[in-house]
Amino acid sequence: xxxxxxxxxxxxxxxxxxxxxxxxxxxxxxxxxxxxxxxxxxxxxxxxxxxxxxxxxxxxxxxxxxxxxxxxxxxxxxxxxxxxxxxxxxxxxxxxxxxxxxxxxxxxxxxxxxxxxxxxxxxxxxxxxxxxxxxxxxxxxxxxxxxxxxxxxxxxxxxxxxxxxxxxxxxxxxxxxxxxxxxxxxxxxxxxxxxxxxxxxxxxxxxxxxxxxxxxxx
Numbered sequence: 001x002x003x004x005x006x007x008x009x010x011x012x013x014x015x016x017x018x019x020x021x022x023x024x025x026x027x028x029x030x031x032x033x034x035x036x037x038x039x040x041x042x043x044x045x046x047x048x049x050x051x052x053x054x055x056x057x058x059x060x061x062x063x064x065x066x067x068x069x070x071x072x073x074x075x076x077x078x079x080x081x082x083x084x085x086x087x088x089x090x091x092x093x094x095x096x097x098x099x100x101x102x103x104x105x106x107x108x109x110x111x112x113x114x115x116x117x118x119x120x121x122x123x124x125x126x127x128x129x130x131x132x133x134x135x136x137x138x139x140x141x142x143x144x145x146x147x148x149x150x151x152x153x154x155x156x157x158x159x160x161x162x163x164x165x166x167x168x169x170x171x172x173x174x175x176x177x178x179x180x181x182x183x184x185x186x187x188x189x190x191x192x193x194x195x196x197x198x199x200x201x202x203x204x205x206x207x208x209x210x211x212x213x214x215x216x217x218x
Contacts, residue, residue, distance in 0.1 A: 023207065027095050030096050032204075043166065043168075043169065052105055056105070060109070061083055085159050089159070090118045090130070091104035093157075116149075117151055124152035124212050127154050128155045128157060129157065137196060138195065142193070152175060154177075156197050171201050171202050171205075172201055173201065181195065
């Protein structure tokens with residue numbers, strides 16, 4: 001059976017966009033390291049890239065807290081830190097997968113926004129979760145968000161260094177993986193869905209994922 005013209009064009013676009021995940025050259029800002037037998041990708045940010053991300057984290061904090069009705073000095077500093085860590089993880093994905101920092105930066109929303117996917121890969125909606133500790137062992141997402149927002153893929157990262165900023169991408173899990181092999185815990189701020197970083201599929205394995213194509217009548 002011949003592929004539809006739309007599908008062919010879509011696959012060509014994927015080959016153009018995604019580097020290492022489709023067998024092309026990886027970003028020079030990334031490198032693979034072996035941690036206890038697990039293939040981990042390290043993404044190193046330039047000082048200018050880090051500055052722009054931190055600016056976005058600061059700009060988002062105040063309006064988001066005011067909209068939520070929880071603005072205060074302590075919450076403000078904590079939210080900036082949370083935003084920064086999350087943003088670094090999100091942009092690290094775009095540097096690795098597309099070698100496209102500007103596009104990654106453009107996905108960081110200002111103000112108060114509902115939780116949407118961080119990226120779309122081969123038709124699958126993905127959420128990037130980044131821990132802020134260098135020795136973090138878990139990928140975590142609030143349980144109420146896990147139940148409300150049904151993402152197809154979850155990418156687990158951790159921030160291991162600042163100045164320069166370095167993020168490790170440990171891999172990914174499907175929603176089904178989190179449902180079957182994850183567990184729920186409470187760390188003092190509500191129920192949290194947890195999944196061990198070392199149990200994630202290596203991120204490079206995404207290149208074997210078949211494109212999600214909707215069945216449409218031509």
